[in-house]
Amino acid sequence: MIRVFSLKDKKLVNDIVLKIKEANVKLKFMHVCGTHQDTLVKHGLDSLLKKCGIEIGQGPGCPVCVTTPKEIEEMLVLARSGKIVTSFGDMMNVPGERFSLRSIKEDGHDVRMVYGIEDAVKIAEENPGEDVVFMAVGFETTAPTTGSVLYSNPPNNFSILCCHRTIPQALKAIIEMGEVKFDGLIEPGHVSTIIGTKPYEYLSKNYKIPQVVAGFEPIDILMGCWMLVEQIKNNKALVQNEYKRVVHPDGNIKAKEILKDVFEPCDIKWRGFPVIKDSGLKLKNKFQDFDARKKFEYILADVQNKKFSEPEGCRCGELLRGLLTPFDCPLFGQACTPETPVGPCMVSVEGSCNIEYRYKEK
């Protein structure tokens, strides 16, 4: 880590914790980011905050976890039809209805793990006679990287299976569903790097939810919690930015322009949720030559009409909706471990089950 951006001050940490304790609150906060969850569990902040009266849990903030079995099945079908399919490593082990990308790779299909979309384009350039499909998952942090590559004229044997989703619409859905009650939201720092702080404002305005965009150091999260406590104490519901060293109110304008030019919003299902209005990104018509769903419509036709169910006994859906913690699931650490995952929250390093297992259970 470049030192200037690594914030450490033990005394200040103690001061923040003391302030939160002195506020004498009983509150529930939600965040939507695997990296926040990692910091919380790795440094024991979740237990520390609990002692200060704050319960903090992860909502649908893991792009890999919210990708549906149907989308995984689309990739499996493309691989079985002889395409070279490429994916982020995190996605490889996520179970679809029965199989994962890794399991069909072991069966001999051409599935390749990539670090980013540019690696997938390189594979397409090196294999001009083959179709190469990239599974484009991720929130607003990742979607501009897809957009940027489509701008740069990739070869015509390259296409993407677009699975991008957007955070503010999911937050609105989770509030409107009303299943889970929380007093404040910690917003994801790196999604906010792209979209800025403004898209969250309507949540504070319409639903009176206090929000803080926070960074990923322990001190960032503690400060974010204290800022929420202060808002609540003062009966305010605002969007505050704790992560000013990275996040600007308008976000990354260049990246936002790319998002606007390449994608349009679409209704999409999130794992564990019903279809959420306008929470997905689909490619605009001018980029349809790179849209695997259009290019290989005939191959994917059967998948489109099929109904998919979740793995038996898996409670990832309730976990992603913020209703459960990993310890509430009877499979956790027993039938479901990172070596033998049943659901996506145990597979992804950003899934809350995987994080709990890595730091506490093992």
Add this chain to the structure above:
Amino acid sequence: MCLAIPGKIVEIDTKNQHATIDYGDGTKRKANVSLVDVKKGDFVLVHAGFAIEVLDKKEAMKTLDLFREMLSLGEE
């Protein structure tokens, strides 16, 4: 997935819109810089092979002081 790592730009190839990033731990890797306006010496946040934002060194250096100030204001 949304993990992003800070690094320093040590070389830019403007034609290909790629830069060499030094992550401060001995690792240097190329990243695409088409989503940001950068120059040599800038610090960037890199996600999935792309620089997604330029880091504000001044803002970073005053962050802890700002936190201290906010805590003491909240006391009043």
